[in-house]
Amino acid sequence: MSYGYSQSLAYANKKASAKSLGVALGRVCIAKGISVAAIADRFEVSRMTVYNWFKGDTHPHPSLTDAIQGYIKTHSKK
Numbered sequence: 001m002s003y004g005y006s007q008s009l010a011y012a013n014k015k016a017s018a019k020s021l022g023v024a025l026g027r028v029c030i031a032k033g034i035s036v037a038a039i040a041d042r043f044e045v046s047r048m049t050v051y052n053w054f055k056g057d058t059h060p061h062p063s064l065t066d067a068i069q070g071y072i073k074t075h076s077k078k
Helices: 007-015 021-032 036-043 047-055 062-076
Strands: none
Touching (some): 007 047
């Protein structure tokens, strides 16, 4: 199933620094159509937290770094 993202979220993600882990995760999810809810469930955070990561407003907790990097690596190959 494909999940659409609002133009404002996609624009904010595109404008944000790709050096941010959350922004990088957002770019993969937007490109692959992975839902915010799926990411929130996977990393046990709220959907609002995921939106903030995607926009670069906040950053994932350091304890999630390895898991998010692995997720990005796995899903950017597909």
